[in-house]
Amino acid sequence: MLWPPTVIAVLVAVRHLLLDPNGHIEWFGRDDVYAVSMFAALPMGFAGAIRVAKKSRSSAIVLGACLLAGCLCLAAMSHGISIPENLLAITIARALQSCLTAFAVANLCVGIASLQSPDHPPSNVVGAGQGGQHFLPTWAWLLFGTATIAIPATYTHSAAESLEKKLQESLSSHRVALAWEQCSQLRRLDPGATTADSDLAALEGNLHEQKVQLESEVQQPMPRNISIALIGRRITSLVQLDRNHEALGWIRPMMSGRNFHPISLDFYGLCQQRLEQPAESMRGYERSLKHWERQPDSPGKRNAMISAYKGIAFAARQLGNRRLEEEAYQTLVQLAPTAENHFLLATSYKEHQKTSLAAENAQLAAQLDPLYAEQAQSMLSQLSRDHFSCFLVPR
Incomplete structure (x- = not known):
């Protein structure tokens, strides 16, 4: 059975050619969108390929080879083709690439299979319908065609809506590297979308500049007489780049001993949260909360406790501790009865x-x-x- 390896090999080759220098998939944005688009087009591709193979087995292979060359060329040219920044144009580009690839894969698979089994051509694969046994009924072609367009379009719309919300969250939490990645993906899913009162192309460029600047800063060697301020700036830059393991290397020495600094506890909880370690994240935020509860009242204490309660509530949710989650959000609302905090509590309830x-x-x-x-x-x-x-x- 050569079909699965052939399908996978062609899809991997096309995906590789669609990748831009930053690792983003042109026109498709994400691997899941690419996979859904390609597999949605395969049924119609195989139906057409079987019809071609019934007329001429060799024609299926020749047509498959020509279509394969075409889909590879189109994928390679995707970086240089200037497509209007609108949803219709990018949807057409995705559909064209998907259909061309699906027909290429299907003709190659069916052609090779029919040559390997000359006494048993794939005549029974397609059921009888209008036009006899050699053709699919009209309704089947309409069904395949609709699925080829509708399934990827629906999935992509849902993915774009979800990604837009995640992008807003990343921007509000200053996750520059993640926001740039999400913005690049969203721009390929829905180029006409706007976020933070800016079009995606401009936002992507700004985020890329910030990312490059931060990466340049963290690559600079630290001076021999290092100060707390410099360490704090390095930690902040690493956190914004989502290089959390590296940030923890700077944070841990500041969590105790003569180099102790209370902000390190909050950063520890944040990094562990982003590394999906809720128990460790909870430990960091609880230590931060205990420290600040012993301090005299001040704006700094209030802000630190707000951050700690948010972190504790989020970690409790991840750990499935509903009671602690609600208590943390309730205390947060009492401490700072803002719209954001009330909405967090509402979401928890x-x-x-x-x-x-x-x-x-x-x-x-x-x-x-x-x-x-x-x-x-x-x-x-x-x-x-x-x-x-x-x-x-x-x-």
């Missing part, structure tokens, strides 16, 4: 099926900051649908 409390805090968030009105309304609508009655949700 929503996930824990506490409908009335979730709705109450969502409404408070919208009242405190109109920017949360749309998110609050979306949550209230979802709560009403999930619980089959709007009477459970206060209005």
Whole structure:
């Protein structure tokens, strides 16, 4: 059975040619979008290839080879083709590349298989329909064609919406390297999208400049007489680049002893959070909280405790400790009753099926900051649908 290796080899080759110097897949943006687009086109490709092979086995191989050369050339030219920055153009480009690749793979597979089994041509693979046994019925072609376009388009739209939210989160938390990666992917999924009051092309360029600058800074050797300020700047740069393991190497010596600095505890919790180590993240934030609780009141203490409670709540969620998560968010709201914190508490209540409390805090968030009105309304609508009655949700 040569079909699976042939399909995989061609898809890998096309993907390699689509990669730009930064490792981004032109037109497709992400591997999952690329895979969905390609596999959605394969049924129609194989249906067409079987039809060609029934007429002439050798024609299927020749056509497959020509189409393969064409899809490889198109993939190689993707970096130099100037496509208008709109969703329709990029969707057409993806569909063209997918269909060309699928037909190439299918003709090669069917042609080779028919030559290897000359006494058993693949005549029974396609069922009878209008036009006899040699042709698929019209409805089948329409079904395959619709699937080739609709499945990738729907998936890509959903992926773009999710990626846009993640990009906003990365920008707000100053994750420069991750934001640049997400912006580059989103630009290839939906070039017309805008984020942070900027078009994606301009935002991608700005983020790339910041990333290059940060990478240049962390490559500079540290002076012999190193200061806390320089260490703090190096840690901040590494965290913004999501080089968390390297950042932890600078953080750990500052967590105890004569070099102790309280900010190191917060950074430790953050790095472990991004490394998906919730237990260690919890330990860092709890140590930070205990330290600041012993200090006299000040704006610095308040800000540090706000950060610690957010970190503890997030780690508790990852660890499945619902009670601790709610308690942390409740204390956070008491400490800083902002729209953001009320919405965080509302989200926690929503996930824990506490409908009335979730709705109450969502409404408070919208009242405190109109920017949360749309998110609050979306949550209230979802709560009403999930619980089959709007009477459970206060209005």
